[in-house]
Amino acid sequence: MAYKLIALDVDGTIRTAGSPIAERTRRAVDAVRRAGAIVTLATGRTFGSATPNCGILGIEVPIATSQGAYIANPVSEEVLHHHTLTTDMALAALDALEDHTSNDGTQAVAYHSERIYVDRMSEWAAGYGQRTEMDVVLVEDLREIADEGLTRIVAVGEDCDIEMLERDIMPELSNRMLVTRSLPYFCEILHSQGGKEDALEWMCDHFGIQQSETVAFGNGYNDIQMLEWVNLGIAVGDAVPEALAAADIIAPAFAEHGVAQVLEDLLRDGKIG
Template identity: 30%
Template sequence: MTQYKLIAIDIDDTLINDEKEVTPGVQQALEQAVAKDVVVTLATGRAYASAQKIARQTGLNVPIITYQGALIKNLLDEKVLYERFVPMDAARKLFDYCLEHDLHLQTYIDDKLYAREENQKLIDYCALNKTPYYVEPDFAKMIHQPTPKMLIIDEPDYLDELIPIFQELVGDQMHITKSKPHFLEFMHKEGTKGHALTFLANHFGCKLEETIAIGDSWNDHEMLECAGLGVAMGNAIQPLKDIADYVTASNNEDGVKQVIEQFVLNQD
C-alpha cells in the first residue's frame, strides 16, 4: 500500500463545511496526519492573506498553494517559493474586453483586492471570503502591475458563453478556470494547482504517486489528475467525480477526515 507523504486540500466546500468551519473531526485528522510526518497543505484559489488565516487556525506551518497555484508561500517566514504573474499583454486584453462589455473584473496586487467600482458582486464576494477590498476608478493603472490572478464575477451561464471567447482572446497566454459557478478566474499558464502540487512534491522530495489531492470544483482537476490519489468530495461537481480516483463524503460529513483515516492512518 502506498505511503502517502503529501496531502493538498482545497479550502472552500472541501476543508471547511457550509458554515465555513473546520470541524473538530477534520482538525483531529489533520493533526494525526502531521504527527505521522505527512505534509498537509492547502491548495486554494483564495488570496494568500485569506488562506493563511485558515491555515494558521488549523495549526499548519508549511508552504501553502494560493491563487489557484500562482503563488506558493511559506507560512513560517512568508518566503515566496513559487510565483507566476499574469502576462501583461493578456491582462490588458482582458481589461479592455471587460470594459467594453461592462463586466465586473477584479485583480490582486500585493495580496490586496482591487476593483474599478463598488458593486453588489464585489461586496458579496468579499463577504464570502472575509476579504477587504479597494476601489480604484483609474483601473487601467492597476492592470500594469504584476498580479497572480484576475477574476470576473457574473451569472454562471453567461460565464460559460464567455469562456470560448476568452480562450480565443487570451487562452494561449492564460490559464482560465472556474472556481465556483459565478467566478471565472485567469492566471499564468503555470498558475494551476497541478503545477503547484508538482512543485511542492519536488520541494519536499516525494514522488507525485505519494501525494493526495482533495477538491470539489473544476479548478481542482489539474491537481487531482497529477496526484497519486485524486479525491473528489461527495459535494463535488460531477465532472470532477468522473476523473477522481476516489469519491469521499461531503464537506458537511467530514469527507477530508474520511480520506485521511482510510489512506493515511489506515483506518477503515
C-alpha cells in the same frame, strides 16, 4: 508505497461559508502529520484569506493560494513562488473580457497581493472588501495597472453569465493563460503555470517528494487538473460532475466529513508517511 504530500482544497472540501473546519478533520490532519506526511492547502483564496485555516489545522509549511499562483509560508509570510501575469497577458485578458463587463451585471476585478482593483465601486466590490478585509482600489481603467505584476484577473457575475463568458474567452486565452472557474460566479484568468497542479509540482521539488507520493482533495472546477495530476485524486461526494469524473476516489460528501473519513482510511491501511 506511502503518500507524503497531502493537498487540501478549502471551500466546499474542508469547510463552507456556514460550516467551519470540523474537529474530526482537524484530528485527521494532525494524525497524518504525526505519521510523517506533509499537509498543505491548495486553494483559490488569497493568501490572507487562506492563512486562518492554517492556524486551525496546524499547517506551518508553504501553501498554494490564488489557485497555485502564489506560494508562501503561513507563519513567516515569506513568498516562495509567485507567477504573475505579464503586461501582455493582463491586457489580453482585459480585452477578452471587455464585451462581457461593459454592463452592470458582470465586473472585472484585478488582484495584486492583498489588494484588488476595480473600475467601478459596485455593491459586490464594496461588500467583498468588507468581507475579506482587503483593500479595494478604484481606478479609471484596469489597463492602468496591467504592468504591476497582477496575480489574476477575475470576472464576477451571475452563474449563467460567467459560464457563457468562460466558453467565449477559452478559445482566445486558454493556449497561453489558465482560465478556470473557482466558483460558479467567478471566472479567473492567471498565468499558464498558476494552477494548483503547478504549485504541487513546485512543492514536490521543494520537499524532495515524488509525484507518485501525492494526494489531493477537491470539489470544484479549479480542482480538476490538480486531481488529475496527483497520484491519488479524491473528490468529495458533492463535487461538481467534472471533478468527480477526474478523481480516482470519490469520498463521502462534505457534510459527512468526507476528507476526514478518507484520511482515516489511508492511515489505517498504512498508506501515509
